[in-house]
Amino acid sequence: MGLTVEDRLDILQLFSRYNMSLDAGDKETFVSLFSEEFFFDSPRHVMHTHDELRAFVQEAMDNHGATMRHLMYNQIIEGDGSTATMKCYGLTYKTSDATIVPSYSAIYNHKLAKVNGEWKLTGREVLLDQDERNV
Numbered sequence: 001m002g003l004t005v006e007d008r009l010d011i012l013q014l015f016s017r018y019n020m021s022l023d024a025g026d027k028e029t030f031v032s033l034f035s036e037e038f039f040f041d042s043p044r045h046v047m048h049t050h051d052e053l054r055a056f057v058q059e060a061m062d063n064h065g066a067t068m069r070h071l072m073y074n075q076i077i078e079g080d081g082s083t084a085t086m087k088c089y090g091l092t093y094k095t096s097d098a099t100i101v102p103s104y105s106a107i108y109n110h111k112l113a114k115v116n117g118e119w120k121l122t123g124r125e126v127l128l129d130q131d132e133r134n135v
Contacts, residue, residue: 003079010119011077011086011112018121019070025061027054035113035120042126067095072108079112084119086110090126105129 003011014033021029031050034040040047045056060068075088087110092103111123 001081003077003081003084007079007081007084007114007119008077011084012075014112014119014121015072015075015086015088015110019072022057022060022070023068024066025057027057030054030057033121035115035122038120038122038124040124042124043128064094068103069093069095082114083122084112086112 017029018033020026021033031053034050034053036050038048040053040056045052047053047056069092071091071093072088073091075086077084077086079085086108088108090106090108092105094101094103106129107127109123109125109127110121112119113122114120
């Protein structure tokens with residue numbers, strides 16, 4: 001069986017929680033979105049444990065405070081009801097009192113699995129559009 005409308009909405013909600021918890025520095029919500037076994041692969045971070053995810057959120061807060069905003073759009077979600085993939089574009093920008101400054105854009109490839117009735121991230125690959133040394 002393919003994905004239901006509810007599955008698709010749940011997956012979109014998962015990524016909204018992903019972005020909001022990362023930007024707010026909410027480590028426990030962020031970690032709760034990942035399965036016990038996962039991979040996170042980006043030019044700056046390769047992670048496989050929940051402790052590494054917590055450190056990643058802390059690093060984001062230490063470097064940017066609550067001024068970062070992550071967006072995902074043009075989501076393509078496919079799956080069979082127990083596993084799914086989502087490919088999308090991503091944009092990250094920094095805010096201040098006077099400006100909004102784009103930080104980077106990327107293509108995100110995600111793998112998900114339904115665990116105890118809830119969608120969880122099992123894989124995330126980040127492909128930056130810019131040279132990683134400049135972001």
